[in-house]
Amino acid sequence: MKVVITTVFLALLLSSAGLVHAANAERGQQLVEKGNCASCHGAGLKAPILPAYPKLAGQYPDYIFYALRAYQIGGSNPLFGRVNAIMSAQVQPFSTNDLQDIAEYISSLPGDFVVKK
C-alpha cells in the first residue's frame, strides 16, 4: 500500500512539475550563483569543501530535481522527504520551476561521475 501511495504521489509530483515548464539552465545558473551553492559544493559544484558534502556537477537532472524537492518536503512526508537541516534551509526559497532550472544547470556542468560498462 505504501508503495502504491508513493508511486501515485511521485507521478502527481512529476506531472504537476514537469509538463508546463521547460527547464532553463541559464536561469538555473543565476539561481545557483545567488544561492551560493559553491560555498559548500565547491568550485564547479564538483569539489566539495568537506567529504560529507556531495559532488553535484554532471548528475542526472531528474535525480537532482528529486533530491531538491525531497529536501523541501522534508519530514512531512517520510516516504519521500529527505531530512537534512542544511539542505532543507537551502531549498526553501525556491519554486518547483526554480528547482528544475537549477537541476538543468547542474547536470550541464562537466563532472567526474562515470558510468561503468
Ligand code: HEC
Ligand atoms: C552550507 C553548505 C551547503 C550549501 C550552501 C548547499 N548545500 Fe547542497 N548539500 C549540503 C550537504 C551537507 C548535503 C548532503 C545532505 C544529506 O546528507 O542529505 C547536500 C546535498 C545536496 C544535494 C543532494 C545530492 C545527492 O547526490 O543526493 C543537492 C542536489 C544539493 N545539495 C544542491 C544544492 C544546491 C542547488 C545548493 C544551492 C542552492 C546547495 N546545495 C547549497 C551542503 C550544502
